[in-house]
Amino acid sequence: MHILLIEDDIEAARFLIKGLRDSGYTVDHVASGQEGLARALAGRFDLIVTDRMLPHLDGLAIIRHLRGAGLTTPVLVLSALGTVDDRIRGLKAGGDDYLTKPFAFDELLARIEALLRRHASGAGTTRLKVADLEFDLLERRVTRGGREIDLTSRELRLLEFLMRRAGQVVTRTMLLEGVWDLHFDPQSNLVDVHISRLRQAVDRGSDRPLIHTVRGSGYVLREES
């Protein structure tokens, strides 16, 4: 997987490049907006990660140029501007995801993975299946090993989010934003409480649990082999 990183903060970029390469990605880095745009238009990248505030040509302008030129490569915006309005403007401009600095490196990895997968897989499925857990998206029915599981609509949304990203690490922030549309950090253990309730419903009595906690970053739904 080939990632273009546009970031003028050289030191921050150096650590990002190393981390991403360690995680198995190929990374090209440029430090200016114009150069970034030129490279993005010329090369074939699977993902573009751009800082929002760049001298001369900022990140949002780059996205507008790319989209204007018909390029659909997913773009992840990194930004020091973190108010709710900033995020909304960033996403409105055509960014696929928006991450406020400073962020945990695991958060960045989880989001990159999500963007790459989303781009690869179609959204037209009507059934999700992980091991013996099945989700009928049309009838909103969930079964585990053929036995029906009774879930509230809120729990169904959470489970759908996890199943669509089966095998990927999903962070708390991704859940807050993606499932509940909350673009700020609550003080309470909101996410953990909801996950633990879902876990109760899905994994109770099973010797092969599907929902796992990833220490320090979030959760993952997968079949452990």
Add this chain to the structure above:
Amino acid sequence: MRKPWGRDLFHTTAFRMSMGYTFLVTLAVGVTLGSTYLLTQSIIQGNTDLIIDTELDSLENQYVRRGIPGVTDEINVRIDSWGRIGAVYMLAGPSFTRLAGNVTNWPFDGAPAERWPEFRIESIEPGQRSVHPVRAGVRRLPNGDWLLVGTDMSQDRRYSRIFQIATLWGMGLSIAVAAVAGFAFSFRLTRRLGDVTETCVRIMAGELGHRLPVGGASDEFDALAVSVNHVLDRLEEQTRTLRATFDSVAHDLRAPLHRLRTRMDAVLRLPGLEPGIREPVESSLKEVDRLQRTLATLLQIALAESGAPLASVVSVDLSELAAELVELFEPVARERGQTLTGNTDPGVGVLGNRQLLAQLITNLVENALKYVPADGRIEVGVRRLHDGIRLTVSDNGPGMPLEERSRAGQPFARIGQREGSGGGLGLSLVAAIARLHRAQLTLENNDPGLRVVVDFPAART
């Protein structure tokens, strides 16, 4: 577009002005027509009186020249020529017995006191019964006889009634015309001023790009629009500058924090890291994250307090949002043994930023969750009041002393002694978000417990 009706046309200055205008027109028309009427009336009366006087003079003259027989003759001649058109003559003895004339009985009780006495007479012409008002003049002849000359006034009275009716119609019509014109005028005025008001409301709601329409008429409304637009240009420019300054401050604070965090992340990713190094780095990382959260809250408060208008304002269904958040936090409360319930009027909307409103409710709910003991109750309410919208978060926890409650609305006021995590900023952020939405924040004694009340102005859509 808001209709001028929507704002109660009857309460507008334009409407009051046009009502005053209608009143003045009515007064002017009334005075004109009324004085014309009175003037005409007095001219007609004057003419009648003059004729009566002349007739009396002429008959008196006959008496002087030919005595009573001359007067009687003359009366009969005149009755023949003028009787049909309403002339009334009578010669009566000193005790008012009829001697000659076309009136059968002396119409008065003795000699009348008035100069122009009036009386009624039953049909002068035979075969037609009708009552006629007669205006008369009476004179005493030197021999003690009484001479009466009168004129049938029914024709004049009919004219004056027609005139009265015409006057009333004229006044009625001019009131109607003035009222319609005034109404149209006030409607137009209200609509143009309504445009100004509406634009100002939109701008206050954050749509800074809006400008007043300038028609090509170069009238006083255009002059007003141009001036207001100038002010708006300045305001937009200032907001942009403020935003840019704010952005660079946020950047300058976050960039070093970001580098620090990235470096620590890199250390943690080193293979074979000793626990003696990993643990302090991990706990430092937690502090960085806490610092970052406090910074985010501070920046949000500072932005809200800076006076920059809200961006991305939409109509938010506050009932739905509150109910959603209650449902979301209910399991958290249950896990702590607390009860969280919602009590919301359906479909209550406010103009604002959905995320910030969600954050406001979340902060209040989490604050209550933190302070209310196990088995405590928390209720989130949304009510439509007659002049606004009220959001309440009430609990039966330990409450808050009055001194702290009154301080709570102030920016950056730290309420309650809590350790770390910027928790004390929670209510300051609530106050800032409330202010951004022009809402009033009050903390009340719930007896027992705390009730936080946020009063939003009624949404005008």
